Amino acid sequence: MTDTTRETMDYDVVIVGAGPAGLSAAIRLKQLDADLSVVVLEKGSEVGAHILSGAVLDTAGIDQLIPDWKEKGAPITVPVTSDAFYILGEAGKVRVPNAVMPPLMNNHGNYIVSMGNVCRWMAEQAEALGVEVFPGMSCSELVYGDNGEVRGVVAGEFGKNPDGTHGPNYEPGMELHGKYVFLGEGVRGSLSKQVIAKYELDAKSEPQKYGLGMKEIWEIDPEKHRPGKVVHTMGWPLGKNAGGGSFIYHLDNNQVYVGFVVHLNYRNPHLFPYMEFQRFKHHPMVADLLEGGKRVAYGARAITEGGWQSMPKLEFPGGALLGCAAGMVNVPRIKGNHNAMLSGIAAAEAAFAAIQAGRGGDLLDGYEALVRTGPIAKDLKRVQNVKPLWSKHGLIASLMAGGADMWVANVTGWNPLGAMHHGKTDAAATEEASKHKPIDYPKPDGVLSFDRLTNVAFSFTNHEESQPAHLTLKDADVPVKVNLPKYAGPSARYCPAGVYEFVGEGADTRFQINFQNCVHCKTCDIKDPSQNIVWTTPQGGDGPNYPNM
Template identity: 55%
Template sequence: MERESMEFDVVIVGGGPAGLGAAIRLKQLANEKGQDVSVCLIEKGAEVGAHILSGAVMDPRALTELIPDWKEQGAPLNAPVSEDRFYILSETGATKVPNSLLPGCFHNEGNYVISLANVCRWLGQQAEALGVEIYPGFAGAEVVYNADGSVKGVATGDMGILKDGSHGPAYQPGMELHGKYVLFAEGCRGQLGKELEAKFNLRDGVEPQQYGIGIKELWEIKPENHQPGLVVHTGGWPMDNATYGGGFLYHLENNQVAVGYVVGLGYENPFLSPFEEFQRFKTHPTIRGFFDGAKRVAYGARAIAAGGLQSLPKLVFPGGALIGCDAGFLNGSRIKGSHCAIKSGALAAEAAFDALAAGRSSDELAAYPEAFKNSWLYEELYRARNFKPAMSKGLWTGALLFGIDQKLFGGKAPWTLHHSGPDHAKLKKAAECQPIAYPKPDGVLTFDRLSSVFLSNTNHEEDQPCHLRLANPAVAIEVNLALYDAPEQRYCPAGVYEIVREADGSNPRLQINAQNCVHCKTCDIKDPTQNITWVAPQGGEGPVYPNM
C-alpha cells in the first residue's frame, strides 16, 4: 500500500517543551503578521505528556517570554520554590552545604517545582487553541528526503505489522508529513536526530555527547512531612566519590513528592545498577523520613543529554533543525532543561517563520544558530560549560574545580574543560571491577524493577517486531556477557534485558522483554559495543506518565 501524504509549512516531531514551544511561537508570529502558516506536530505518546518525565524544577524565564500571562492562563506552576537544601551524604550521615557557599546555579529562587508532563499537556492546549494540528499516537519513524538530499518531511510508523514482519489484519501504512521546514524535538537521543547527525555530519568537530540516566518516583506523603516548594539535592553516597551521581527530592503541591536519582552514564563498573543505586538512596536517614507512611504512585526513567555547550551539534541542515534535547540543550549544572528547550524551540520557530515569509523553503535556517549565539541561552550554557567535565573527575576534585570556575570567575574562566570520550567506551571489563552487592527490596520503601514498571503504565502490543534492534545478536553473548557480564541487565531500569540459561546453566542467551521498555534510551547509549539501537514502536505505545 502506498503512503498517503499531507503538506504543511512546518512539521514538528515531538510534543515536549521544545516542540510545543516552537509550535506556539510559529502560530503567534503568524497571527501577529496576519499570515497563514500551517503547523503540524506529531507525538509518539498516546497523548501529549504521556512520555514526558523530568525532575523537575522549572525556571519560568522562557515560558514568560513565550506566554507572558501564563499565570492568568492557568499554567500548572503551582509550587514556587520555598527552600533549597544541598547535602553531601556519607552512608549514615549528611553534611548540609551552606547556601552562601553554593554556586548560583544551585539557587532556585523564583523557580517552580512542577510536573513537566502536566506543563506539556497545558502547552498542548495552548498550541491547539492557536491552530496547531497535534497528532498524538504517531511516532516519527523515518525521515523523508527530497531529490536534492534536503529534508522533505517524516513518515509515521506502519501499524499492524506482526512479529514475523508480515502485515496483520489491522495493517495500516504510515503517513508522510511534508513540511517546508521540519523541526526535530524528539528528546534525548532521538532516533531521527541520530540519523540526521550522521547524514549531515552534524557532529563533526564536536565533542561526544555526555549522558545520564534519571530515575524517578512520585509519592504521596503525610501532610506533616510535606513542605510545598522544598528542593533537596544530594551528592556523595550511594555513589563512590569517583562516579558522577546525585539525588533529588522535590515537594510539589497536594502532598506529593518527586524523588529521583541521576547517574552519569560515563561510569566504569559494569556491575553498577542505576536502579538499585536509586533504591539505596531512599534508605538514607536524611531521605527516608519523608516517606514514613507514604504511598508510591508512579515510576519512570529517562536519559539526559548533559554534555552542554561543547557537545552541541550543528543545529541546522537543509530543510530542518534540531531543537531541545534532540540537540542537547540542557544546563547540567542547574539540573534544568525545560526552559532551554522552550527557548531553543522559539528561536528555531522565529527563523523558520522569517524564511517562510521570505518565500524560502528547504534551505538551512542559518538565522537559528545565529540567534542562539546572541541569546541568554548561549550565555547560560557558556557559564555552565565546565560543570560536566569537572564533575567527571570525581566528587571532590570536580566540586573544587567547578567552585573555582563559578565563585571566582562567575562561569567565565579563561579555560574550557573537555569531555574525555563517549560514555559507552568508558565501561571497564568485568574482570577489572568489583561486583556490587545490592540489598533486596523491602516492598515498602525500596522495590524491584517489575513492580516499578507496572506503575509507569507501560504497554506494548507483543505481536510486533521488537523495537530494540541488535546489529549482531551473537555479540550479546560473545562480547557483552563474556567481557562485561551483560551490563544491559543492570543499566536498564525496566528489566528489559535478561540472560536466560538452560536448567544446568548452559546455553546463555539474551532475552529482550521489549514490552517493559519505558523508552529511556539508556541501552542505545551505554551498550559497550553499540550493538543495541532503540527505534520507535507502534505509535501510542510505551509509558503513560501521570503527573511526572
C-alpha cells in the first residue's frame, strides 16, 4: 500500500534499470506513443556506471530499435575482423577450426563495444524522445496495489543510520507508480527476486544457473593491438575443477578487454575464481599480449547461464521481467545484450497495446508470447543443451555433443537431445570441504596479476559507510558455525571483491562484511551454500563507477 509520508508520482510505465533492456523498452514506448509518460530509474551514479559486459554485440536488437544507429553516432564502431577459439593447456594451445564451429558461433558482422557507453548513448536517445531518466535512484521496495498487483516502486531513500534507523538527514524517497512496472535490473536483481518468489514465476522452470564474469581493461603495446580481433578459450587453468573460459577482445585506442568466466556450479569450495582469472593471464599466449601494457579498469558481475529451460514466467500482475532479470543470455555465444534489447521492445509493444485498451495493473498479456515464439526463443532454444551437457559431462562432451546439437538445431530448429535438465542450484552444488583438496594459487606478481583489493580500486567503487550494510545475513551465526567448518568459509574466496573475511582464530573467529568493497556482482547471493546472504540495494549512486565496461 502507499506510504502517505512519501511524495508520489504517476507514470504510464515505470522502468527499473537503465541497461539495454530497460532503455530499449523506454525508447520503444515513446516511439509508439510520444504522449506516454515513461520513467527509467538507475541505481548507478550515472547511466553505464554499473554496466559490465564482454562485449561482442549482435546488433539484432539495436537494428530493430534504432535502424539508423550508425548515422546517429552510436558508439558501435569496431567490427569483428577475426575470430579464434582455443583450448588451452598450461603452456600451449590448440585452435579449434572455425569450420567445425556451429554457424551461430560466428562473430563476423558483430561489433566489439563498451556496453556502458552504448547505454549512455541509448539514454540520450531516450531523453530526446521525452523519457525521464533518473540515475542515482536505487529502488529499495516494491509498492503493491489493493489486489496484490505491483503498483510501483520506492526510489531515492537516503540517510539511514547503520542500524537502519532514520538519520538526521533522512529522506524517505518517492513512490513512483505506473500502469505497468518493468524490472530490468539485470542478474539476480533484488526486486526481481521478490517478484519471482511472490508470484511463483519459476514454479515450472529449471533452477537458474550462473557464472561469475570478471573483466579487466588493458592498454597494450600498439604493435600487438589488432582492432576487431576476438579470442575465446576454454581449458586451463580451470581444468576439471570448474566450467568456464575466457575472452580477449581488441577494441580501439590500443585497448583490450580481458575477461574470465567461472561457472558457479563448481563443487570444490576451495576454488578461488578470482585467482583462477589472475593465473590465466600468465599463460604464454596471454602474457605475451599483455607484456608492456597496463591494466586500467577492473570489474565483475554474475551472468545468467540457465538459458531457455531456466527462464521464469515473464509477466506478473502489474509488470514484467526484462532481459537478464529473466535470464536471456546465450551461453555458448557469451551474448545477451541483443536479447535484452529485443525483450524491452516486446514488453513495450505489449504495454502500449494494453494501455491503448484502457488497461493497467493487470497481467500484461502478449509479452510472454512474443518472447516465447520470436527471435529470443529461436536464439536460446538452439543452444539449450550446451550448459547441462557441460555441467554433467564436462568440457569435451559439451564441445562434441553440444556442438552437434547446435548444428542440427541451427539447420532444422529441432534439438536432437531434447531439452536437458540442469538439476541442482549452484549453491546446492557446493560440496563439503572434506571431500576436496585445497588449491595452491601463485601469489600475484603485481605486473600481470593483482590482489583483489588492488584491483577493486580500479573499479572505482564507493559506498557511503554510514548507511546500513546492503549485504545482510538471515542468521548471523551461520558463517562461523556452519560455512566455516563445513565448507571452509567459501565466501572468502567466491567474492571477487574481498567483501567477506573470517577474522581471528578458534573461539574468537568472527565473520566480517566489508560492504564498501562490493561491486554488485551478486555472487554471494547465488553461491552461498547455506543461502544465508541476501543482496539488497545500497543507497542510490553507490557501488562501482565503471568507465568503459
